[in-house]
Amino acid sequence: MTDFAPLLIADRRQLATILYKVTKSGFDAWLKDLPQRARTAVSVARFKGEPGSVVILPGDKVDEWNAAAGVSEEGNPWDLAAAAQKLPEGMYRLAAQGEPGEAALGWLLAQHRFDTYRSAPKPEAARILLTTDIASIDETVRLAHAVAMVRDMVDTPSADMGPAELQGAAQALATANRATCRITRGDALLAGFPMIHAVGRAAARHREPRLIELEWGDPSHPRIALIGKGVCFDSGGLDIKPSSGMLLMKKDMGGAAHALALARLVMESHLPVRLHMLVPAVENAISADAFRPGDILKSRKGLHVEIGNTDAEGRLILADAITLACESEKAKLPELVIDFATLTGAARVALGPDLPALFTNDDALADALLAAGGSIGDPLWRLPLWAPYSDMLKSDVADVNNAGSGGFAGSITAALFLERFVASGVAWAHLDTFAWNPAAKAGRPKGGEALGLRAAWTMLKRRFAPPG
Missing domain, CATH: 3.40.220.10 (Leucine Aminopeptidase, subunit E, domain 1)
Known part of the structure; x- marks a missing residue:
């Protein structure tokens, strides 16, 4: 890097x-x-x-x-x-x-250059900028490294960025910042994270699914959870995508990259919080034991989920992670839960590639995130958790269907699905981000991109950093 x-x-x-x-x-x-x-x-x-x-x-x-x-x-x-x-x-x-x-x-x-796969990278000239605002240098450099981390992880081909590599990135962060990293992998997921296991089991022979957890900070500080969707490649499962739909699916772990980068900023800046970062990491593959349309999965929360489409897998693994994040630690619920996910094409149809869709159950949190993003050039756009659309998620045989019906409001129904797994009283924000620049602009090459990362970090600093 x-x-x-x-x-x-x-x-x-x-x-x-x-x-x-x-x-x-x-x-x-x-x-x-x-x-x-x-x-x-x-x-x-x-x-x-x-x-x-x-x-x-x-x-x-x-x-x-x-x-x-x-x-x-x-x-x-x-x-x-x-x-x-x-x-x-x-x-x-x-x-x-x-x-x-x-x-x-x-x-x-x-x-910044991503030249890992170039046999003869071109040497780049260094342009050095001087500043008398010495106090801002460390923060700016940290932020640049975090953004570059997202870009590099998303740009890395799926063959080299699987669940094990996401685990390695989390463990490296934990080691560098004296944090604790805990891994629940393979069949061990069955006891507590059955939907993560179900989505990832088709690839388990070569790429075991896992839940990656990182904990850091003083337990007496406000508890926050950061969650990232870590689908390292998404074939669509048995509801297979066309080849054109798979071309960018190396970026389906973009939410995990955002969560890791934001956790890095929190720890390197010594933000006074108790951090719990969770990345459910899987590959949504096809094999004889792939989960099927019509299957009914029992979630960690106990809700039974009918599978209407195996290509709506990200919300399944996030649901188990959100449930865990919202469980009390010594009778103390998290003050804040933020998840990042490259979740729906519907969000891109509505807002295009530059604007992550923001969903939240807390108006004050929405205002803080929107204000933060607007002030530093990392905009978000709030979409509604429109409760009447929950009817689209009804199942005839289970508590909820994962894919909904009717083909309308896909990003909203996905967010409504996730909301069912958020504990009562917990402030939660869901960022449906593209994590990709489809065309190059100055300072923003075509490829992986951090969209919503700086907005979330600015909000966290304003909320939790000590004055001065």
């Missing part, structure tokens, strides 16, 4: 290239103060301050130059990403407009 720490450093007045941030509205005022040589370069480059554009400004000497980057009017984390990709290697200091702020994250992530 890219080491971001050397790319954002304290400004000790080192020799550096000046980088101007220019908006379209401020372009004319900025241009008139430039010397003629620089104005000519701007004209030749047709630079007008458009976001994502970059221009080199020559000085009076051959080896003397500065640069300018077009940025948005409102400011966002990706304002300097194009500059970090396009400018020559070197050290840069922003002109008098101020500190990089949120844009430092985009500067770092623009220099």
Whole structure:
């Protein structure tokens, strides 16, 4: 993984290239103060301050130059990403407009590369950004590493990112942060997590299903649970997907990647909480003992679930994990449960790839998450837990059907299914995220992406971090 720490450093007045941030509205005022040589370069480059554009400004000497980057009017984390990709290697200091702020994250992530599978990776030039806001450096670097972690895990092919690899990632986090990691695997799941076992048993010979748990922090602190859907490849099961539907199914563990990355941020930042992270990890495969449409599974909670579609498997494994997360620890329920899942195509039809659908049973939690995401450029969009749609989940022979009926409101009915497994009185949020960029943008390559991670982290900091 890219080491971001050397790319954002304290400004000790080192020799550096000046980088101007220019908006379209401020372009004319900025241009008139430039010397003629620089104005000519701007004209030749047709630079007008458009976001994502970059221009080199020559000085009076051959080896003397500065640069300018077009940025948005409102400011966002990706304002300097194009500059970090396009400018020559070197050290840069922003002109008098101020500190990089949120844009430092985009500067770092623009220099992240996933080249594990390239036989001859191209050496990348290092663009170093100076800042006098020394207190923000560690947080920005931690956040960049967390986002890159999600991207790398999602981009890794399923052959190399199975349940065992998710377990390895959790165990490495636990070791690095003095946390406890507990694994329930294979037939041991039958006693307490029957739906995780049922979904994963078809692949058990080579890729045993498992529940991965990580616990960290002072038990006297507020208890929170982070849950991530860890379907490492989803064939659809016996309700098999078409080949086109499987092409991106390496990313069906994107929820697990988000939960692991958020747990990393919590622990590395020493947030005063009692953390319980849960990742049900399976492959939804096809074999003689695959679970079938029409089967009835008994969940950890005791509810019986009729299988209307084996391709609605993510909610099954999440249900057992949510049930465990909501069980009291020494008569103490969790204060907060957040799950991340690449759960439904319906959420993408409704909101497209950029906006995770947010469902929650707590209005204050919804407001906090929406405000956090909006403030740092990681937006969420709330969809309703519309109770009347629960009728779509009715079963003639069991307590609930996993797939619903009618073909309507697929993301809502999936969230309503999960809500049945949340204990009364527990604040819960479900993020139905895509975890993928279908097209490249500055600082955001095509491929795996953390969507909703920064919003959730900002909310947790605001809620639990001590003042100051």
